[in-house]
Amino acid sequence: MERYDQLYRLYDEFDTDTLRAHQAFVDLFPPLDSRVALTYWEDASDELAALRGEIRDAFPGTGETYAAVAAHATRDQAFTGLDLATKYGRPVNALVLDVDETLRSAGTTDNEIPRETLHLLTEFHEAGVPIVVCTGQTLENVKGFLSQGLGNAVVNSGDVSVVYESGTGVFTPGHGPETKRLLYEDLDEEVRSVFERLRQRVLTDAPEAVARGCHLQGNEFNVTLKPNFETGSEAAGEVIDDALVYLLDLLGVAVADFLDAVEAPNEGSDERIVGAAAGEWTRAFYAARDPEISAVLDERGEATEDVEVPGAVSSFLDRVDVAYYEADAAEVVSRELNKPVGVDAAFDVLGIDDPFALVLGDSKSDLRVMEWIDEEDAGIAAAPEHASAVVLEHVRSTDDLVFPAGDAGDVLRTVYALNRLVSVE
Known part of the structure; x- marks a missing residue:
């Protein structure tokens, strides 16, 4: 005591x-x-x-x-830090940080990372704690605000890594041939072929409301539709719901067309995948796995009932994820490329062999990193108070590190105290 x-x-x-x-x-x-x-x-x-x-x-x-x-640290932050130091007996040796609605918030920080948060990150960097920015954004976007906020010296120090597009690639300046790892290049040709088909058709085949109201985010691999309206607005909500339904149908057709091509069934076979029913299959498949997608389909009268998804289609869709972010984005990603895969690759490049990381995030994609870290006994998780319900449930059931919207500095100060106090006898 x-x-x-x-x-x-x-x-x-x-x-x-x-x-x-x-x-x-x-x-x-x-x-x-x-x-x-x-x-x-x-x-x-x-x-x-x-x-x-x-x-x-x-x-x-x-x-x-x-x-x-x-x-x-405030009194409460210091005592929480000491509780963590007592519980785990080791300091945090890596920061894994989501950006949007975590480090910054459209509602409370004008979508800018607060100056205090940036300064705290530089203090961790100076203390030798590597920083992994883990985001669904494109690499160019992240490089821009990181260089502006942290400075080129920090970004290019060799101790900062960017997991971008939710795990499709990892960028770690200062590591020679390992500086940029294109993880999507490791996927097999089947998955890459379907994503190529999606990218080629996603805007040209879109209904007018989606084509005029959305743009294709400049991803290297993922297919992400973003609204041409302010994120979170009523107009953005409507067009992203439209985009979700459209992406589900387009994915179904792309998968069905691909399976027709690669399976080449015998003439007259009843096993042939029929593209006309493909949209119903993908709607049924993803609605059964994601209550938010199910709710959007129900609200728009697009839900399917008593639909049996063919085995070949179901097996393929098990490798593809459709993500829905209300009034923000609808996207198709590979399940084999996710934030945990990207963070693991970043740790490898950074030489972090025995991680004990602080993971900050607000969405279901961040939850996967939190769960992976928890399963490996390799860190702690924190989330803003407006995070997804499943994220908050996980965070509260572990160390209850929930911080106010836009105030990631709160938990960073707690971890600052943890790292200092853990060495005190």
């Missing part, structure tokens, strides 16, 4: 609120050319040093650790 007693003493006897305020000011508002601003910054820096010095002197041998914790 000594560490808990010391932590109680730290937050009871010292002005940790003022300490954190000075630390935040010094970190986030560097001195400017203005003489007044420079003086203010220097005064805050001097007071910060004095407050940290008082704590160092009061805790011989561990004072620097406690001063760092108090300067970054």
